[in-house]
Amino acid sequence: MNRKKDKGFESPRPYKLTHQVVCINNINFQRKSVIGFVELTIFPTVVNLNRIKLNSKQCRIYRVRVNDLEAPFIYNDPTLEVCHHESKQRNLNYFSSAYAAAVSAVDPDAGNGELSIKVPSELWKQGDEMKVLKVYIEFSLDQPKGGLHFVVPDVEGSMAERGAHVFSFGYQNSTRFWFPCVDSYSELCTWKLEFTVDASMVAVSCGDLVETIYTHDMRKKTYHYMLAIPTAAPNISLAVGPFEILVDPYMHEVTHFCLPQLLPLLKHSMSFLHEIFEFYEEILTCRYPYSCFKTVFIDEAYVQVSSYASMSIFSTNLLHSGMIIDQTPLTRRCLAQALAQQFFGCFISRMSWSDEWVLKGISGYIYGLYLKKTFGVNEYRHWIKEELDKIVDYELKTGGVLLHPTFTGGKEKENPTPHLHFSIKHPHTLSWEYYKMFQCKAHLVMRLIENRISMEFMLQVFNKLLSLASTASSQKYQSHMWSQMLLSTSGFLKSISNVSGKDIGPLIKQWVDQSGVVKFFGSFAFNRKRNVLELEIRQDYTSSGTQKYVGPIKVTVQELDGSFNHTLQIEENSLKHDIPCHSKSRRNKKKKIPLMNGEEVDMDLSAMDADSPLLWIRIDPDMSILRKVEFEQADFMWQYQLRYERDVVAQEEAISALEKFPTAASRLALTDILEQDQCFYKVRMQACFCLAKIANAMMSTWTGPPAMKSLFTRMFCCKSCPNIVKTNNFINFQSYFLQKTMPVAMALLRDVHNLCPKEVLNFILDLIKYNDNRKNKFSDNYYRAELIDALTNSLTPAISINNEVRTVDSLNPDVRLILEEITRFLNMEKLLPSYRNTITVSCLRAIRMLQKNGHIPSDPSLFKSYAEYGHFVDVRIAALEAVVDYTRVDRSADEFQWLLDMVQNDPVHYVRHKILSMLAKNPPFTKAAESSLCNEALVDQLWKLMNSGTSHDRRLRCDAVNLYHTLFGLTRPSCLPLPELGLVLNLKEKKAVLNPTIKPEQGSGGPELPPAVVFTSSLEEEHVVMEPPLGGMVLPPQGLKRKAETPLASPPEPGQVLQEEPVVKGGIKSRFPTQEEEDIDMDTVHDSQAFIYHHLSMLDRPSTPGREPPTMEQTIMSMPATPIPLFSKESTLSSKHGGEHHHHHHHHHHHEHKKKKKKHKHKHKHKHKHDSKDKDKEKERDSHTFSNSPASGRSMRSPSLSD
Amino acid sequence: MLTGERSGGNKTSTSPAENYYLARRRTLQVVVSSLLTECGFESAEKAAVETLTEMMQSYITEVGRCAKANCEHTARSTPTLSDVVITLVEMGFNVDTLQGHAKRSQRMVITAPPVTNAPVIPKSLVTGQKRTHPAYIPSHFPEFPDPHTYIKTPTFREPVSEYQVVREKAASQRRDVERALTRFMAKTGETQSLFKDDLTAFPLIAARPSSIPYLSALLPSELELQTLEETDSSEQDDQTDTENNLNNTIHDDAGADKENAVLPPGGGVPTVKSNEENMIDNPYLRPVKKPKVRRKK
Secondary structure, eight states: OOOOTTOOOOOSSSEEEEEEEEEEEEEETTTTEEEEEEEEEEEESSSSOOEEEEBOOSOEEEEEEETTEEOOEEEOOTTSSSSOSOOOOOOHHHHHHHHHHHHHHTOGGGTOOSEEEEOOGGGHHHHHTTOOEEEEEEEEEESOSSSEEEEOOOOSSOHHHHTOEEEEOOSSSOGGGTSOBOOOTTOEEEEEEEEEEETTOEEEESSEEEEEEEOTTSSEEEEEEEEEEEEEGGGOOEEEEOOEEEEOSSOTTEEEEEOTTOHHHHHHHTTTHHHHHHHHHHHTTSOOSSSOEEEEEESSOSSSEEEETTEEEEEGGGOOOTTOSTHHHHHHHHHHHHHHHHHBTTTBEESSGGGHHHHHHHHHHHHHHHHHHHHHHHHHHHHHHHHHHHHHHHHHHHSOOOSSOOOOTTOTTSOSOTTSSSOSSSGGGSOHHHHHHHHHHHHHHHHHHHHHHOHHHHHHHHHHHHHHHHHHHTOTTOGGGGGGGEEOHHHHHHHHHHHHOOOOHHHHHHHTSSOOBEEEEEEEEEETTTTEEEEEEEEOOSSTTBOOOOEEEEEEEEETTEEEEEEEEEOSSOOEEEEEOSSOTTSOTTOOEEOTTSOEEOOOGGGSOTTOOEEEEEESTTOOSSEEEEEOOOHHHHHHHHHHOOOHHHHHHHHHHHTTOOSHHHHHHHHHHHHOTTSOHHHHHHHHHHHHHHHHHTTTTOOSSSTTHHHHHHHHBOSSOTTSBOOOOOSSHHHHHHHHHHHHHHTTOOOTTSSOOHHHHHHHHHHHHHOOOTTOSSOOHHHHHHHHHHHHHHOOOOOOSTTOOOOSTTOOHHHHHHHHHHHHHHHHHHHSOOGGGHHHHHHHHHHHHHHHTTSSOOOSHHHHHHTSBTBOHHHHHHHHHHHHHHHHHHTOHHHHHHHHHHHHHOSOHHHHHHHHHHHHHSOSOOTTSOOTTOOHHHHHHHHHIIIIITTTOHHHHHHHHHHHHHHHOSSOOTTSOOOSSEEEEETTTTEEEEOTTSOOOSSOOOSSSOOEEEEEETTTTEEEEEOHHHHHHTOOGGGGGGGGGSOTTOOOOTTOOOOOOHHHHHHHHHHSOOOSOHHHHHHHHHHHHHHHHHHHGGGOOOOSTTOOOOOHHHHOOOOTTSOOOOGGGOSBOOHHHHHHHHHHHHHHHHHHHHHGGGHHHHHHHHHHHHHHHOOTTHHHHHHHHHHHHHHHHHHHHSOOTTO | OHHHHHHHHHHHHSOOOHHHHHHHHHHHHHHHHHHHHHHTOSOOOHHHHHHHHHHHHHHHHHHHHHHHHHHHHTTOSSOOHHHHHHHHHHTTOOTHHHHHHHTOTTOOOOOOOOOOOOOOOOOOOOOSOOOOOOTTSOTTSOOOOOGGGTSOOOOOOOOOOOHHHHHHHHHHHHHHHHHHHHHHHHHHSOEEOSOSSOTTSSOEEOOOOOSSHHHHHHSOOHHHHHHHHHHOHHHHHHHHHHHHHHHHHHHHHHHHOSGGGTSOTTSSSOOOOHHHHTTOOOTTTSOOBOOOTTOOO
16 A cells, blocks of 8 residues: 555646647538647746657647747657557467556656657746746647547538537547647646637537637637636547537526437426536535536437536437436436536546546445435435446456556556456556446445445535635636645545544455455354354355455344344454344234334234244345345245335345245245335336246246236236236336336246247237327337337247258247237338337347247348448447347358458447447357357457557457457467467476477578567466567667666576567657657556566576576667577577577677667668568558658658757 | 920019020020931021921920910819820820930930029118108109108217227227338338248338438437327427527527528527526527627737
8 A cells, every 4th residue: 555645746747737728720520620729838847848748649730839939849659559560479468568558658647648849949948947838739630530529410411401510539538639738637727718610510618608709701600618627638528510509497507509400308308407406516515616517419429428627428319308218317317427527527636547436436426325316215225236236246257346556666566456458557458347347336435435434424525625626726826726626545535534533444445455345155043042143154255356354244133023233243263143132933923023114014924934033134234345145044034025124125135035946935925026016116127037037947836827917917907808908108107117027027937848838928919919109198119119028038949940941931920920020110110210219129139039049040131231320329239239149159250350340440439339348248259169260360350450450449449458358368369370480488397498389490580580489388278479579579778778787697588589670679669759768768668577577477486596587688689780599490498598698688788878879860770671671561550650640750850859 | 305394384483584585595496406416417507496496485385385274174273294294195295205215315415594693673772751742842743852862861880889899999900000001111112031032021121321310219200299299288388389489589689680690590599598588698699709800819
């Protein structure tokens, strides 16, 4: 734990940014381009500020001026292509660390940036006097692939009539994609934003709209925004389009924007926003920090909700009319989330990435409070349970989520999360799923803190943070005060201890500084003689993703005489806990039984054990530990718990436990719950599915009509004719949800032949037939969609006679009926589309299910047509899901290729993201299984995708990494041929042999054909292929500085590759700008060093005295003149060779020192060589050069930095 | 001969319609012709056949008349076989040869003439009571036409009030309409098929991408709007409200601000309730300023 006590904020930059102007003069929708300039006002904090590093990606930079003087600059972005030079290296370990290193190299929180500006020497003096510098940068964006998204529908008319719009987006700090800035959450400044747009368009951005002025030709107008509250660049956004404007009728400072024609929906959807405002302002006792708020609804959104300073951008698909039931709570939730993030996330920003959890936690927590208030305690507790289950499942599956990673320089070998295939050091390297789970855990931990210090104190803390920040924000000219608006973990904890006086250190240590959840197993016995409950609680803290819990745990015991809470202490070695019971068993049969909430109820006690007074037992009922509990109690206890415990979480736990007890008593308990209208509807919905499972397990003893049928008939069908459902009336939402769910659950019933009973199928078909919505106030599209889902659930595999081709004639008559309905629904949808095309979505799923079960021929073409751009996004996702599934089941290489092409080319970012995540979830093959799909070309393609193809979208890149991990694992994909020449290092025996699969060849090794070394760890059964570039590739020559420390006599390690390649140097050159400040580069070097160190340390088992742990320096070869040692000639690593190696090494060392000053030139030479060599890579590199070009072109002409 | 006799017997009992007569005549002709063929004739003149037919007819008529007379003579109304036999004997026919003739080997069978049903003469429609002339109309005036020509006759059937039947009907009617409509659409447009062998089974209307897919997916369809109007009138009021206000706003703006006339409608024009506009001070509703003269940037 290296959280220092109340450490103030220390900027990693040698200057402080105070104000920034962003001016976008021209937005061309036709060409999808943007032209503008920025002007940053900075105060140097060091004497002789000669270099300014800024963030900028994909912008074409025309000129940079500092205080009206032309300034030279270098533009270099190592994340464009993570691993340079076409190496045959294909393992993910290697990629992940290289990627982390690349991200670090431009990380503003480390003071780095893609754009390095040399301050003209004329101004250096001025720096001494700490004068202000104004950095003016002209830039343009052409067809941006990230940062800004243009939506230009292909119809007739002007851009406004077509509904063309553009908006900014990104994952975490991604503002650098659309204008040069300091893209850090911790660098705050005030803003002036100007956007000149077509007269028919509206530009919405952060801050106050000061004025709108026409241009001289009256064809365009300029929107002038001022943002006086210091704000970080990642919280700046823009949306331009022909928006319809709605001023909130309750709060005139709030303005809503939507695309043309959607105004009625906007009015309805926004009609309750003021309630959310009121709620937050009330609990935080703090006014909304900005003077205005804007909501913009746009198409093709990156995420559903994204919050920026004083505005939020939402997906237009959240809008709905008053007839839609299901979408309403979802939209309200999204709005509440967005607004919570306005306070914590936008107004109060984070100090560093490792403090992210505090902001996500607080905004998630107050969002939860809103849920509790608006949707009720049941909904809230249900949501908490859902989130808890999610995080527990995820952590147990993947090995843990760490909220507060601490990184101490140079100790990277203590990777806090070795179980993950990505680095958690940067938000940009995280997998999306991990990030979602991170947020989920953050708000759950906040709730744990609330449990500890009470909600009152919690809200006081928030209020304190907000008032501190708002005081700081009003200090217009004291930018040093602005760091008060940044929140850090230590600052937050200090506030908590100040306000509450309580020490929450252990809690933080357990859940924040450590990853993993707790896994409890509980069982009990009742000791009649002592009238004592003997409870045993065991823990599993050895499996991945778990941790050991020591501390208090609450246990609630419901006895005949009432409910009693006990707090037990979980300690190291105590498993058993004795809990004295209050009641003797069954003294008075007639007495009512008091419950936890004071209610007294009559119970039929005949089911219970006559000797025991225990009705049920709950472990940690308040969910005050992040845990999974597997508790064993008798079936009748679960049934009592389901019937009489009033907590929805307990009821849901009981329902899932009852699945294991298919008895008549369970059936009765579930049916009773189903019928009780006072019971929470989500519990009842869950009971439906449990009942279906129990019915299937009880198949032979089941009596009466199929489960739920008579219940449904009683509740929803006509009295006079029970086979006909009443005309729809969804005024009671609880019964609406139940009505939707019951058929879906019923369709899961199976008879002895494992088919859906005919009676049930006909029942569902009748529901569809008699469905009548004419008199309903609400739309029935979700209901109909669920009826189709019910049909889908009723499907069972077709009886296949020797794999004949499925034809119309061979269709099962029941399936024919189903298909008839689906066809009709799908066709009707074309004529009368339903809200969000829910019916098409369900139909597509049904068709895929029919195909999968062999009723109709398996064919992806229908889905492919629905997956095309131009369909509603939900439909596309459903269709793509079917194609993904088809790819897996039919192992189709064509479809897989088609999907990957779409990932590369689709205009909608969300769709691309979904394809990859669906592929990772439902992979066509995994590393465990052989597959014909797995071949070298695919590896190359995916590698290219994550290496360079997704540099514009970090989320997508991480998705690609995920998929690669799912398909091939961490190591070199097994389908790749072994490198042509290679050494196999047997780690166990610590000796290297020539790759036995390769015949020794004579002297074929050369610069172009590098020898490769294969590490084989027989222990782990994994192949780490280390190729020559590994040694040099991520290591800039600066690393050689340390060489002096290396004892000259140290013998070489087996893994060392004596290889110098011009290619390698070229790679280094473009990734790391030649610079005088080597310390900055060294930061990035650290990672790569660490990585290599990590690998080499696998060899690090010094058994002989002469052998020392390998050091970085030894692996560095940077002299092109060095002859290439021909490994291929060696069958083992001889000591002679080692000596030779050392010789080269030594030689090089001196050489490098001498050459240092010529470095720049030197590298150019290499680059030329490199270019001429890699002709086939030229194309790929072109795109790369393109984005680089203005800068690199400039640097040629402008005075060189290294002069 | 038997055939001929039967048709002769028919003659007395059936109504003397012209076509019956002709049919009989034709049958007789056939009989004669076949007898001639039996006797070895290969062809005969039409006149000869006609004569023979006439003779045959007279003979049969005579047999019938005599048999009738014999029967009435014995105070009966229906002739018996013996009446016929006596008649034949009286006419000099050797009855014994009759059996041999009937069983002859080369006998030709002649089918009975097609019995066509007598055309049913439609009864004149009788509805209500035929009106007689009132006293002031002289009786020589034509009668009133049939009442159905001027009396309104409500065609009224007992309505089906049974709930189940109504629902059933509504459901199947809607289903039929939907099916017919979708089939029609599928037949007239591009389709996709789930089966490769039979492209017409379960035709699906082809998925067609739209340029602005969210509009149709989010906006309620006309049908839904209609239902909404029927069920809830308050919503409807709200909508008309908006329209009115929208018009007002545009109108006001146009009056106040000339620039707005240049703007395409629906673009930069704020669409907010005009009655509130005075109170609301929202920067997005403020008019766009004209550029300052030569403002150097």
